[in-house]
Structures are given as C-alpha cells and as structure tokens.
Amino acid sequence: MEIKILGTGCPNCLTLEKKVRNVVNENSIDAKITMVKDILQIMSYNIMSTPALVIDEEVILKGRVPKDSELLALIKSKN
Amino acid sequence: MFDWIQNIADYIVYYIFSISEKSHLAKALNFFIYESVKIIILLVLVIFLMGIINSYFPVERVKNYLSQNKLYGFEYVTASLFGTVTPFCSCSSVPLFIGFVSGGIPLGVTFAFLITSPLVNEVAVGLFLGLFGFKTTSIYVISGILLGTISGIILQYFNLEKYLTSWVIEILKNARKEQEAYIKEKQSFKKRLPVIWYEALTIIKGILPYLLLGIALGGLMHGYIPKGFFEDFMGKDNWLAVPISTVLAVPMYSNASGILPVVQVFVDKGVPLGTAIAFMMAVVGLSLPEAMLLKKVMTWKLIGIFFGTVTICIIISGYLFNLIL
Numbered sequence: 001m002e003i004k005i006l007g008t009g010c011p012n013c014l015t016l017e018k019k020v021r022n023v024v025n026e027n028s029i030d031a032k033i034t035m036v037k038d039i040l041q042i043m044s045y046n047i048m049s050t051p052a053l054v055i056d057e058e059v060i061l062k063g064r065v066p067k068d069s070e071l072l073a074l075i076k077s078k079n
Numbered sequence: 080m081f082d083w084i085q086n087i088a089d090y091i092v093y094y095i096f097s098i099s100e101k102s103h104l105a106k107a108l109n110f111f112i113y114e115s116v117k118i119i120i121l122l123v124l125v126i127f128l129m130g131i132i133n134s135y136f137p138v139e140r141v142k143n144y145l146s147q148n149k150l151y152g153f154e155y156v157t158a159s160l161f162g163t164v165t166p167f168c169s170c171s172s173v174p175l176f177i178g179f180v181s182g183g184i185p186l187g188v189t190f191a192f193l194i195t196s197p198l199v200n201e202v203a204v205g206l207f208l209g210l211f212g213f214k215t216t217s218i219y220v221i222s223g224i225l226l227g228t229i230s231g232i233i234l235q236y237f238n239l240e241k242y243l244t245s246w247v248i249e250i251l252k253n254a255r256k257e258q259e260a261y262i263k264e265k266q267s268f269k270k271r272l273p274v275i276w277y278e279a280l281t282i283i284k285g286i287l288p289y290l291l292l293g294i295a296l297g298g299l300m301h302g303y304i305p306k307g308f309f310e311d312f313m314g315k316d317n318w319l320a321v322p323i324s325t326v327l328a329v330p331m332y333s334n335a336s337g338i339l340p341v342v343q344v345f346v347d348k349g350v351p352l353g354t355a356i357a358f359m360m361a362v363v364g365l366s367l368p369e370a371m372l373l374k375k376v377m378t379w380k381l382i383g384i385f386f387g388t389v390t391i392c393i394i395i396s397g398y399l400f401n402l403i404l
Binding site: 008012039040042043047048049050063064066067070 | 137138139142170171173174175177178179181246274277278281372375
C-alpha cells in the first residue's frame with residue numbers, strides 16, 4: 001500500500017512521519033511511505049488542517065497526531 | 080477554590096524544606112509550586128473542554144457554514160467566534176487560508192478567522208485563567224473576538240485580492256460555494272473522549288518545559304522585584320509604553336506558555352493591564368514564522384497590511400483597556 005503524510009514541515013507533521021515509519025517497520029507492513037510537503041499537492045486532497053495521513057489516496061486522518069495503537073489499527077484496517 | 084494547593088505549597092516550602100517564611104527564596108519557591116500546580120490543572124481543563132467543542136465543530140464544518148449561509152454582515156463575528164474554538168497550529172494557516180478562499184468566503188472574513196484563531200487559543204485561555212483570573216480572561220477573550228471582527232471588516236474594505244500570490248488568485252477565480260457537504264463523524268461521545276484526552280496531554284507535554292521555565296523566572300522576579308517597581312517608567316502616564324511593547328512583541332514567536340508567567344509578574348509590579356494585554360496579544364497573535372508561512376499565499380505587501388492593521392488594532396485596544404480598567 002502507499003502511505004502519504006501531508007504536512008508543510010511543522011513539528012507535528014514530522015512527529016507523524018516518524019510514528020508512521022516506526023509502526024510500519026515494527027509490524028513489518030509492506031508500505032511505501034512518502035512525505036508530501038508541496039502545498040499545491042496537499043491542497044488537492046481538500047484538507048484544511050495538517051498533518052494528514054493518506055492511505056492509497058484516501059484521507060484517513062487530519063489535523064492531529066494519533067497514538068501508536070490507533071495508527072496501527074488505521075493502517076491495518078486499510079491493508 | 081485553590082486554597083488546597085496553597086496549603087500544599089506552604090507545607091513543602093516551610094516544613095519539608097524548612098525555609099524561613101520571610102526569605103526571598105521561600106517566597107519564590109512557594110510562588111513556583113502554587114502557580115505551576117494551579118496553572119497545569121486549569122490548562123488541562125481548558126484544553127480538554129476546547130477539544131470537546133472542536134471535535135463537534137472542526138474547521139471543515141466552519142468553512143461550509145460560512146460558505147453556504149448568508150449572514151448579512153455577521154459573518155465577520157461568526158468567523159471570529161469559530162476561530163476561538165479551533166485550535167491553531169501556524170503550520171495549518173496556509174491550508175486553512177486556501178480552504179476558506181476556495182470556498183468563496185470573502186478575504187476579510189477569512190482574515191477575521193485567521194486573527195482570532197491564534198489569539199484566543201486553548202493554551203492562552205488556560206494560562207490567562209491561571210495567571211489573571213476569570214475577569215481578565217473574559218476581557219481578553221471578548222477583545223480577541225472584537226479585534227478579529229474589526230480587523231477583518233477593515234481588511235475587506237481595502238479590496239486586497241490583487242495582493243495575493245498568483246496561484247491563489249487563480250483559485251479565487253474558481254471558488255465555488257457549493258462544495259461537498261461536511262460529513263459528520265458518527266462517533267459516540269464516549270469514543271471521542273480518549274482521543275481528545277490524548278491530544279490534551281500531548282499539548283501539555285509540549286509546552287510544559289517552557290511553562291515551568293516561565294513560572295520559575297516569574298517566581299524569581301516575584302520574590303526579588305519590589306512592588307510598584309515598573310510604575311515610574313511603564314505606568315499609565317507613559318503613552319509610549321503600549322505601542323513600544325506591542326511592536327516589540329510582534330516578532331516574538333508565539334510561545335505564550337513561557338512569556339505569560341513573566342508578564343503576570345510585570346502586572347503585579349505595576350505595569351498596567353492594558354499594556355500587558357496588548358503585549359500578549361501581539362506575542363500570541365502575530366509572529367514572524369507565521370509571516371514566513373503566509374508568504375506562500377500572500378505578497379509581502381499584503382502581509383505588511385495584514386500585520387499592520389492588526390498591530391494598530393492591538394495598540395488601540397491596549398489604550399482602551401488602560402482607560403477603562
């Protein structure tokens with residue numbers, strides 16, 4: 001699956017990226033993770049608060065950084 | 080209401096550390112313990128409550144409401160009111176701005192939201208309650224809402240659309256009022272609470288070092304600076320105090336949690352409340368990092384007009400407070 005983290009580079013966005021990478025690695029999930037920093041690309045997902053988590057082009061979460069357990073559940077539910 | 084915290088602070092300082100009640104050190108330490116515990120409790124409460132409200136009024140819903148309802152001039156104050164319950168992260172200001180503009184919301188209304196959102200945020204309100212009490216907090220919140228409303232109306236009057244960056248002007252041309260309706264999350268209150276609670280704790284953890292440092296500094300100053308110390312050169316008679324403290328505060332980054340406890344000591348030692356409120360509004364509401372982010376959607380000229388208008392409004396409200404308080 002393809003996971004994208006949308007964020008302009010604020011501390012929360014970086015935290016989310018780190019968390020996603022950790023969760024994916026620890027649970028050996030097969031996923032391609034990219035950080036999207038370009039504002040035009042971010043806006044194309046029609047969100048208004050960052051960071052946002054996009055799995056296979058679907059916005060799963062926006063405006064907050066979830067707990068590891070919640071993050072894992074979200075990723076697994078899309079896998 | 081908080082007597083019990085005072086008792087704990089007294090007990091720790093006078094009995095456990097057995098420092099004489101009259102010493103500066105005892106006063107400073109007592110202040111530190113009492114203030115930290117009280118402020119943290121109030122912060123947790125306010126952040127949690129605001130989190131609950133926000134979970135039912137997320138910014139997408141606000142946008143749809145403003146975009147689809149005719150409000151006959153009340154859209155500025157409505158946007159400003161919504162701004163108070165939305166948590167603000169400066170990194171969200173650009174997507175937020177674009178979202179509003181593409182929904183056909185007038186620039187002035189967008190500005191009203193953009194001004195009040197950082198100004199009246201959950202951390203600032205919690206700190207204000209803890210440091211200055213309920214009355215001053217209400218004054219701060221109400222004036223924050225008015226400030227956003229009035230600045231928004233003024234900015235709308237200037238027709239500033241041409242000073243947006245070109246790609247935003249492009250978006251403006253294609254702005255549509257009818258966008259996909261906001262889909263309400265159908266989560267039960269019980270399911271939302273743990274998420275909101277976790278968010279609140281994350282926010283507290285993030286600001287805690289600055290907060291404790293601020294209170295410690297405040298505690299030291301509290302014990303060592305004599306009462307009325309600032310009255311001579313920063314009192315109400317000094318008309319320059321308000322503009323100088325406002326202009327000094329604009330470039331400061333919005334770390335309210337470190338600065339507010341220090342400002343509280345200034346007020347305690349004779350700086351008028353209006354001057355202090357103007358200073359804090361400029362610290363919390365306007366910052367250089369925010370200006371850098373807004374550069375992506377606005378030309379420098381527009382950022383200048385935006386910051387200038389808000390700064391002038393803050394200075395005026397500082398004078399007003401000094402007159403009426």
